[in-house]
Amino acid sequence: MxxxxxxxxxxxxxxxxxxxxxxxxxxxxxxxxxxxxxxxxxxxxxxxxxxxxxxxxxxxxxxxxxxxxxxxxxxxxxxxxxxxxxxxxxxxxxxxxxxxxxxxxxxxxxxxxxMVALMREANPRCVLGATRKSFPFAKELCVNALIAGGGSMHRLGLHDSVLFFSNHIRAFASFSEFCAQIAKFKERAPERKIMIEVASEREFSELLKYAPDAIMCDKMSPGELRACVLRRDETAPQIKICAAGGINKNNCAEFAATGADVLVSSAVWNxxxxxxxxxxxxx
Known part of the structure; x- marks a missing residue:
């Protein structure tokens, strides 16, 4: 580092x-x-x-x-x-x-x-991805420590990945109108993966039709997340699923067991x- x-x-x-x-x-x-x-x-x-x-x-x-x-x-x-x-x-x-x-x-x-040990016991393929909410002015220390512990960075910063949040999506008239632009986003950034955050199973199901590279399921229960994983497996198994929102050492095994590919967490920092x-x- x-x-x-x-x-x-x-x-x-x-x-x-x-x-x-x-x-x-x-x-x-x-x-x-x-x-x-x-x-x-x-x-x-x-x-x-x-x-x-x-x-x-x-x-x-x-x-x-x-x-x-x-x-x-x-x-x-x-x-x-x-x-x-x-x-x-x-x-x-x-x-x-x-x-x-x-x-x-x-x-x-x-x-x-x-966290990684608990996750891998439940799902050997599940990866811990930490958010960019590390200590201000100490990113090098935090990222190095995370990697030493077996985790990875979900996002190092705004510059390294594409992730559309609800605040981006609200700029469009509807969720459907936003989804219709995903192909154009891929054309403009062909070497980048396109990830989109959703907060419900309904949004998840609609988004699957447009084949983003990854979907981040925010604040879903393990049951809701499992339903999304099953739907993904049936229709678009190439899409990666990230789970975020309140994930920590106490519940990471349960979330990993849903079949999610990545658990996104800020718990490591605090x-x-x-x-x-x-x-x-x-x-």
């Missing part, structure tokens, strides 16, 4: 732009330049992610990363997930930035991993943080 140096610098500036006042007060009692080691340990089972950002932050403070796991690695409670060496002063500057990156990133990757601890010791 490419992360620009300016993004790393902005992250550092948000916490360590000036000086570490607390550590500076120790200068008459402690050699701030003495070599030390930072260790980040998890207090819970997790799926690791965020290592690239952590390594870059440590390096900017002149610290050398010693232990860095592969993205997507599984750790048990009590295990070390990251370590770095540097001066006592520098490690204190890097410590909380690194730990906070891991706390948020690993929570996303862990939750995504748990699960809080992992429980980690950091220790700095002289070496």
């Amino acid at each position: 490419f992360i620009s140096q300016s993004k790393i610098d902005d992250l550092i500036a948000s916490d360590g732009a000036f000086l570490d006042l607390t550590t500076e007060l120790l200068q008459d009692f402690v050699d701030l330049n003495a070599p030390a080691r930072l260790s980040i340990v998890t207090r819970q089972d997790l799926i690791f992610s965020g290592g690239q950002i952590a390594r870059e932050v440590a390096a900017r403070f002149g610290c050398e990363t010693q232990h860095l796991a592969r993205e997507g690695s599984a750790f048990c409670a009590g295990e070390e997930i990251f370590s770095a060496q540097g001066s006592f002063e520098s490690l204190h500057k890097a410590w909380k930035i690194v730990q906070i990156v891991f706390e948020y990133s690993c929570k996303i990757s862990t939750y995504a991993h748990e 699960q809080g943080v992992c429980d980690l601890s950091g220790k700095i010791e002289f070496i």
